[in-house]
Amino acid sequence: MLKLDRVGHAFLGRTVLDGIDLEIAAGELVALVGPSGSGKSTLAHIAAGLVEPRLGRVTRAYRAHAVIFQEPRLMPWATAADNIALGLRRHRLARAERRKRVETVAARVALEPGDLSKYPAQLSGGMRQRTAIARALAAEPDFLFFDEPFTALDVALKRRMQDIVIDTVAASGRSGLFITHDLAEAVRIAHRILVLDRHGRGILGSRTVPLVPGARIDAMIFETVQAMLGNDPLFAHVNDCDERSVA
Amino acid sequence: MPIADRAGRAGRFLWSAWAGLAGLSVFAAAWQLGHEAYGSFILPSPAETLASLAALLRDEANWALVGATACRALLGFSVAAGIGTLVGVIAGYHPAVMRLMRPQVTLLLGVPPIAWIVLLMIWFGNGAGTVVATAAIACLPIVFIGAAEGVATRDRGLDDMARAAGVGPFTRLFRVALRQMLHALFPALVMALGTAFKAAVMAELMANAGGVGEALAVARANLDVAAALAWILLAVAALIGVEYGLLQPLRAEFETWREAARPWGVKR
Numbered sequence: 001m002l003k004l005d006r007v008g009h010a011f012l013g014r015t016v017l018d019g020i021d022l023e024i025a026a027g028e029l030v031a032l033v034g035p036s037g038s039g040k041s042t043l044a045h046i047a048a049g050l051v052e053p054r055l056g057r058v059t060r061a062y063r064a065h066a067v068i069f070q071e072p073r074l075m076p077w078a079t080a081a082d083n084i085a086l087g088l089r090r091h092r093l094a095r096a097e098r099r100k101r102v103e104t105v106a107a108r109v110a111l112e113p114g115d116l117s118k119y120p121a122q123l124s125g126g127m128r129q130r131t132a133i134a135r136a137l138a139a140e141p142d143f144l145f146f147d148e149p150f151t152a153l154d155v156a157l158k159r160r161m162q163d164i165v166i167d168t169v170a171a172s173g174r175s176g177l178f179i180t181h182d183l184a185e186a187v188r189i190a191h192r193i194l195v196l197d198r199h200g201r202g203i204l205g206s207r208t209v210p211l212v213p214g215a216r217i218d219a220m221i222f223e224t225v226q227a228m229l230g231n232d233p234l235f236a237h238v239n240d241c242d243e244r245s246v247a
Numbered sequence: 248m249p250i251a252d253r254a255g256r257a258g259r260f261l262w263s264a265w266a267g268l269a270g271l272s273v274f275a276a277a278w279q280l281g282h283e284a285y286g287s288f289i290l291p292s293p294a295e296t297l298a299s300l301a302a303l304l305r306d307e308a309n310w311a312l313v314g315a316t317a318c319r320a321l322l323g324f325s326v327a328a329g330i331g332t333l334v335g336v337i338a339g340y341h342p343a344v345m346r347l348m349r350p351q352v353t354l355l356l357g358v359p360p361i362a363w364i365v366l367l368m369i370w371f372g373n374g375a376g377t378v379v380a381t382a383a384i385a386c387l388p389i390v391f392i393g394a395a396e397g398v399a400t401r402d403r404g405l406d407d408m409a410r411a412a413g414v415g416p417f418t419r420l421f422r423v424a425l426r427q428m429l430h431a432l433f434p435a436l437v438m439a440l441g442t443a444f445k446a447a448v449m450a451e452l453m454a455n456a457g458g459v460g461e462a463l464a465v466a467r468a469n470l471d472v473a474a475a476l477a478w479i480l481l482a483v484a485a486l487i488g489v490e491y492g493l494l495q496p497l498r499a500e501f502e503t504w505r506e507a508a509r510p511w512g513v514k515r
Contacts, residue, residue: 050407067411073404077426077504086422087412121508139413 001026001143001175002047007056009042016042017200020056024177029170029213031178031186033238034196040179041070041147043196047177048145062175065143066136070151072128074120080106080131081116087139105134109164126157130164137168144169144176150185162189163214170213183228183238187221189213198237205234256499256506291473300477309462309481316458317485319375320447323382324440331390331439332432336425338391339398348391355388360446364453378450378458385446386439393435397428426501433498437490444486 007020016039024030034040045051047058048067066087074083084102093101106116109130120128129149136144146165150158166189169176180186186193187209195204209216209224228235275293282292291299303309338345363384367377401424409419451460459482466475 045407048411050411064413065411067408069404069408071404073408075405075423075426076508077501086409086414089418090413090415119504119507121504135412145411 001028001060001062002177003059003061004043004047005057005059007043007046007053007058009039009046009051009053009055015200017046017053018055019202020196020200022194022203024175026175027173028191029165029174029176029178029189030192030194031180031190032194032196033180033183033186033235035198035237035239036181038196038198039200040181040196043200044145044147044177044179060143062141062143064139064141065145066139066141067145067147068129068132068136068149070148072120072132074128074131074135076120079117079119080111080123080127083120083131084116084135084138086135091139101138102134105137106131108137108168109134110160126153126161129153129161133161133164133168142174144174146176146178146180148179148181151182158185165189166214181238183235184221184225187224187228188216195234195238207232207234256503260496260499288472291476295473296476296480299473300480303474303477303481312458312462313481313485315375316444316447316451316460316482317489319378319451319458320382320440320443320486321489323379323447324386324443326379327383327385327387327439327443328390328436331387332394335391335394336398336428338395339401339428340424345395345399348395352388352391355384360385360449361453364450367450368454373454373456375456377454378447378456378460381450382443382447386442389435389439389442390432393432393439394428397431398424400431401427429498429501433494433502437494440490440494441486444482448482 002022002024004020004022008018009016020043022030022032032040032043042051044067046053048065049058049060050067074080075086078086081099081102084105085098088098088101091098102116103113106113111127111130111134115123115127120131123131129152132149150161153161162185165176165178168174170189170191178186178190183193190209190213192206192208194206197204207228211220229239278290278293282290287295334348338348360381364377364381367380371377371380405423405427406419409423414423447458448460448463450456451458452464453460455461455464459478463475463478466472466478
């Protein structure tokens, strides 16, 4: 579905990514973890076509993709319904059909019909991020990019959002790339976990998580994370903190 | 629901006129104080001015004069709004254009309007053309800066988001970038409109081109301070009419969401 071939990038002459190879199969949700400042977001933006890479090639073999950003990125002047319908404009649907589509995706992310006529400023943080997910789903993409979308949410809300991702991506036959620095989140939702080098110099390795997303219980997730952090040299630097000012 | 909403908004808008009137009353009180200190010849009282205004309004020819000034100011304002917005949007998108335009804006702002009037009188003669061109030149840089700032300070995250959602370049321009520009453009337009009226009246006075300006020149020649004040009131009333009858409702239409974003307790 998505293939990155020796992709590299530099900001103002400073290399942030180099020699990145990765491949995502159909129906696979892959989590990409790495320490802060390792270039995860840049990699996601390159893969989604928002940033042109300096080196290498990106091959996309899907029909349409959608991106869910770290912030909801809603248009403040449009209601939730209009925000969700943004990507539907090029589908040239009839008004009634468009409204039906908006209501369907809103229901999938548990937004109530009453919330659809509200402006983003009137919605809570979780509802805004759910609106952003609904907007991504509305255009019926077969590939989704998640760029640390739940970092700003509290624990309970985060779980709920992860369930929505499991339900709408992993369990619906879509593929996706999920960027996160939270290993427990990666273990909970992904089929496979990739680890990015802490200086962006290539993908260090890949681990397949047992069972399918949605079938894993919390105890198993906890044990898997402990085992990865404790015994697996691949994850040795995941929790390192090397804050760089580049996004 | 939308109709009730709209009626509610219109009602609140009209009701807010009381606050405006209260502010104007304070101004009138200060004016009255000045009148009582200096007498009718230097500063006629508000009541005398209003009487003089009523007398002016009874003559239909005077309505035509106010109409002529308002039309010229509006025409100049429209030309400047069109050109200024277009060039401003281009400059907002392209930093190189912005760098080329900045000194020209400073130049336009630096040349006193009087100098423009002299030049334009030589070029266009003492007609409406001079007045319209003066008004347009006076408000062009204001609109340009508003539009350019609005586009330059747009949220680039929303641009990326729209691109990722597969939205085409034209939709992105009209539905995302220009929508964000409005918050900077509207205050600039309000200021430009006031400037257009001031410049138009001044140009009319200098060029003897009819309208309120020429009537003011006549009042000065007759040392008729009450008439001069009444004409000033008329020009200001025309400006207020255009701003609150046209510009502010337009703004309210586009900025409904700000009303919704306001916290409880500061609704009106």
